Amino acid sequence: MTETLVVGAGVAGLVLARELVLQGRTVRVLEATDRAGGQIARHEVAGIPLDSGAEAFATRGGTVRAYLERLGLADRIVAPLDAPAWLHARDGVTVPLPRVSLMGIPSAPLAEDVVRVVGRRAAWRGMLDALLPGPRGANAASLGALVRARMGDGILERLVAPVVEGIHSKHPDDLPVSAAPGLVHAMLQENSLARAVTRLRIDAPAGSLVAGLEGGMATLVDALLAELDRYGVPVEYGVRVAEVHPDHVVLAADPDADPATLRIGEDGEPIPDLRHGEIVVAAPGLVDPADGRPAVTTATHLVTLVVNAPELADSPRGTGVLVARGTAVRARALTHLSAKWAWVREAAAGREVLRLSYESAPEVDEALRDASALLGVLLTRAQLVDSAVTTWQRAARIAAPESIPLVGEQISGTGLAAVIDHAHRTAEELGARAREQESL
Numbered sequence: 124m125t126e127t128l129v130v131g132a133g134v135a136g137l138v139l140a141r142e143l144v145l146q147g148r149t150v151r152v153l154e155a156t157d158r159a160g161g162q163i164a165r166h167e168v169a170g171i172p173l174d175s176g177a178e179a180f181a182t183r184g185g186t187v188r189a190y191l192e193r194l195g196l197a198d199r200i201v202a203p204l205d206a207p208a209w210l211h212a213r214d215g216v217t218v219p220l221p222r223v224s225l226m227g228i229p230s231a232p233l234a235e236d237v238v239r240v241v242g243r244r245a246a247w248r249g250m251l252d253a254l255l256p257g258p259r260g261a262n263a264a265s266l267g268a269l270v271r272a273r274m275g276d277g278i279l280e281r282l283v284a285p286v287v288e289g290i291h292s293k294h295p296d297d298l299p300v301s302a303a304p305g306l307v308h309a310m311l312q313e314n315s316l317a318r319a320v321t322r323l324r325i326d327a328p329a330g331s332l333v334a335g336l337e338g339g340m341a342t343l344v345d346a347l348l349a350e351l352d353r354y355g356v357p358v359e360y361g362v363r364v365a366e367v368h369p370d371h372v373v374l375a376a377d378p379d380a381d382p383a384t385l386r387i388g389e390d391g392e393p394i395p396d397l398r399h400g401e402i403v404v405a406a407p408g409l410v411d412p413a414d415g416r417p418a419v420t421t422a423t424h425l426v427t428l429v430v431n432a433p434e435l436a437d438s439p440r441g442t443g444v445l446v447a448r449g450t451a452v453r454a455r456a457l458t459h460l461s462a463k464w465a466w467v468r469e470a471a472a473g474r475e476v477l478r479l480s481y482e483s484a485p486e487v488d489e490a491l492r493d494a495s496a497l498l499g500v501l502l503t504r505a506q507l508v509d510s511a512v513t514t515w516q517r518a519a520r521i522a523a524p525e526s527i528p529l530v531g532e533q534i535s536g537t538g539l540a541a542v543i544d545h546a547h548r549t550a551e552e553l554g555a556r557a558r559e560q561e562s563l
């Protein structure tokens with residue numbers, strides 16, 4: 124039987140490797156860095172073990188929950204604090220987000236909590252949604268275009284954009300409609316975007332849209348690695364792949380070097396060559412997109428602050444605050460981790476844990492200032508116990524090439540729900556294909 128080589132030990136590569144080995148395949152995983160998990164990682168701030176990347180998963184469709192249950196993690200799944208997130212609006216005022224909304228799209232554009240954010244004029248424009256023909260906007264190229272067509276610019280820019288940017292680090296104009304699964308389908312059935320939101324929220328009541336794992340999402344990586352270990356799947360660290368071909372990969376000569384540079388190294392450097400039966404790529408940037416459009420990566424910078432601030436003990440801004448553009452605050456979002464997750468609160472032992480995200484690297488003092496503005500509580504250097512800054516590169520989606528199977532967020536879209544579901548399905552398809560070939 125041929126060996127399957129999985130390139131990249133992020134969650135996509137780990138899930139794929141596990142599913143393939145459960146089908147009886149021989150699998151080997153190559154990882155460029157010295158650890159598995161990719162954008163799921165753990166760090167310690169003030170001695171508190173925290174997620175430094177992804178910290179929650181979307182519960183829609185139940186796929187991640189079902190997968191965690193299969194891994195024996197059912198009893199570690201936890202719900203966040205059931206309180207609305209807040210929005211730091213364009214006028215600098217911080218208000219709770221409308222209770223019934225989906226990615227900021229309101230179910231009742233004229234509700235007082237919507238008017239407070241967008242103003243009465245934009246809210247009335249939002250009401251037009253109920254009068255427009257049902258299919259208007261259904262073929263929109265982006266979530267932004269859909270909302271603009273149905274509810275107008277005001278609701279899009281003042282409400283939906285800050286929420287989407289806080290979650291996806293992208294403007295809704297750059298996000299496919301599929302990022303809100305089932306939304307267009309529900310809109311066509313309800314003849315209204317607002318009613319579609321109500322319907323989807325009835326299926327997934329407030330507070331149940333995301334969940335986490337006690338001990339953090341890094342617990343998922345621990346569980347997947349334990350499974351691979353149990354089934355004898357080797358994960359080789361410090362092995363950077365420079366090139367992928369349908370039947371072999373070319374390894375980078377120096378695992379710490381930039382792969383782009385190593386491509387150039389082809390002409391001089393001694394590059395080991397590896398021949399294998401089947402290769403699946405679970406790492407970004409290695410395969411040329413089918414449409415030739417270059418892959419884009421964006422950086423996200425996170426600042427984690429551990430502070431002594433008893434005023435924050437009763438979670439004045441729920442799970443956190445999303446930030447509209449054009450205010451004095453440069454952070455895109457703040458998550459009050461010790462309010463959101465009971466396990467963080469317990470580990471923090473009376474201190475508060477905050478996480479702010481930025482598009483370009485911030486100073487800790489700026490993060491303290493932004494946190495003060497967003498939480499309405501003055502936080503000073505003297506209250507700071509510890510801090511950490513982490514930078515992540517996120518790969519945008521590309522058009523899938525035919526030649527080499529690909530998993531991971533550049534093909535499935537970002538977020539653990541999309542990535543895990545796609546990797547799982549890909550493993551099943553590869554298994555079915557292999558069985559078919561073997562029976563010939």
Ligand SMILES: Cc1cc2nc3c(=O)[nH]c(=O)nc-3n(C[C@H](O)[C@H](O)[C@H](O)COP(=O)(O)OP(=O)(O)OC[C@H]3O[C@@H](n4cnc5c(N)ncnc54)[C@H](O)[C@@H]3O)c2cc1C
Pocket residue numbers: 130131132133134135136153154155156158159160161162163175176177178179180181362363364365382405406407409423425515516517530531532533536537538539540542
């Ligand atoms: C700060 C942050 C917060 C997030 N929060 C959430 C959240 O709360 N909920 C959610 O659902 N999603 C969240 N996400 C998104 C989610 O984490 C990702 O969509 C998901 O983890 C991507 O997994 P992946 O396996 O596709 O890619 P990655 O995690 O990027 O894994 C790719 C792996 O491939 C390795 N690799 C790269 N190049 C090579 C090479 N040349 N050779 C060998 N190996 C290579 C990398 O080192 C890495 O280990 C967040 C992301 C970030 C950055």
